[in-house]
Amino acid sequence: MKQSFAIMLSFSLLVSIFLQGCGVANQPYVKNDASEAAPLKMIRYETPNVRVYTTGGMVGVIVTSAVLFGIIGGGLGYAAHYASTIESDTPERLDFGKLVMDKFVERSKKEIPNWPAMIVQEKAVEKAVENATAKDFNLPVDTSSYLIELLVNDIKIEEGSGLGTKTTITMKDTEGKTIWEKGYVYDCTTFNRVNNFYTLKSHKYKKLNEEFIFAAEQTVSDFITHFNDSLPVKPYASAKQMYKEQTLPVKKIETTTANPTYSNIKGIVLKDGTVIEGQIIDIKSDVLLIRTKDERLLSYDFMNDVKNYIYTK
Numbered sequence: 001m002k003q004s005f006a007i008m009l010s011f012s013l014l015v016s017i018f019l020q021g022c023g024v025a026n027q028p029y030v031k032n033d034a035s036e037a038a039p040l041k042m043i044r045y046e047t048p049n050v051r052v053y054t055t056g057g058m059v060g061v062i063v064t065s066a067v068l069f070g071i072i073g074g075g076l077g078y079a080a081h082y083a084s085t086i087e088s089d090t091p092e093r094l095d096f097g098k099l100v101m102d103k104f105v106e107r108s109k110k111e112i113p114n115w116p117a118m119i120v121q122e123k124a125v126e127k128a129v130e131n132a133t134a135k136d137f138n139l140p141v142d143t144s145s146y147l148i149e150l151l152v153n154d155i156k157i158e159e160g161s162g163l164g165t166k167t168t169i170t171m172k173d174t175e176g177k178t179i180w181e182k183g184y185v186y187d188c189t190t191f192n193r194v195n196n197f198y199t200l201k202s203h204k205y206k207k208l209n210e211e212f213i214f215a216a217e218q219t220v221s222d223f224i225t226h227f228n229d230s231l232p233v234k235p236y237a238s239a240k241q242m243y244k245e246q247t248l249p250v251k252k253i254e255t256t257t258a259n260p261t262y263s264n265i266k267g268i269v270l271k272d273g274t275v276i277e278g279q280i281i282d283i284k285s286d287v288l289l290i291r292t293k294d295e296r297l298l299s300y301d302f303m304n305d306v307k308n309y310i311y312t313k
Helices: 002-020 055-084 096-111 197-230 239-247
Strands: 040-044 051-053 118-120 146-158 162-172 178-187 265-270 275-284 287-292 297-301 306-311
Touching: 040 096, 096 118, 096 146, 096 162, 096 197, 146 197, 162 197, 178 197, 197 297, 265 287, 275 297
Parallel strands: 040 118, 040 146, 051 146
Antiparallel strands: 146 162, 162 178, 265 275, 265 306, 275 287, 287 297
C-alpha cells in the first residue's frame, strides 16, 4: 500500500511537470547591433502535427501505468498517450511554423533597428535526429552567413480549453555558435481566448486558423521584444531621450479593460531600464500582460523582468 502510494505521489509530481511544460530558451543577443549579423539567412524546420488531448486522460494514463508497472511504466504510458493524441495532417489547417516565419520576416525589418537584409528559405527543413542533451539537429554549418533557425516545438489543443504552442528561434554565427535564442509558450487562456476543440475544427478549422494567426503574432512580438531588449542601445535614441520620455507630464490613459485594478498605471520599467508604455491587462501566474500604444500584446515575467510601474498623474 505504501509502495503504491509512493508511486502515485511520485507520478503526480511528474504529471505536474508535464503539465507545466519544459522551460523556454532565453539567451540575449551577444552583439552590439543587429547589423553585425550579416549576411543573414533564415530557415524553419518542418511544423509538427497538432496534438489534441484531455488533461484528465493524460493524468489517468500516466498514473495508472505507474501503479501497474512502476516508474518505467509511467514514462512509457506518457509516451504512448502522447503518440495517440497526434492528429493527421490536413491542408485545411494553416502551417503554424510558416505563419511565424512570415510574420517575423515582415516585422523584424520594421521593428528591429538596423536589421540586415535576410535570405529566407521558403521550404521547410526536415528535422534530423535531435541530440538528447542539446538543440542540435545536425544541420551543416554555413560558414558564409549567419543563420536563424525557427523551430515549432509543440502544437497542442486541450479539448476543453484550446490552443497552446511552443516555439524557439535561434541565431547562430558563421561558426555555428548560438548568439541569440528565445523560446515562447503561447497559452490561449492567458489571452482569454478559450475554445473547445469542436469549435476550433468546425467550418474547416476556421477558428483554429484564426487562433494560429493570433498565436503567431504574439510569438513574433515576444521574439522581437526580447531581441531589442538585448541591445546595449535600446530602441530609444539615447539614455537622455529615455529619461526625458519618463519625466514628461503624463496624460491619463483610459482603461481598455473591465478590470479597474490597473487603471492608474500607464506602463512598466523593466530591470534593464527599458520603458514599456501601455495598459496592463492582467497579472496571472507571475505573467504580466500589457497592451502597448500600437495595440500589441506583450507578456513579461513579473518577478524576473519587471522593476516597477509608471503611474498616471
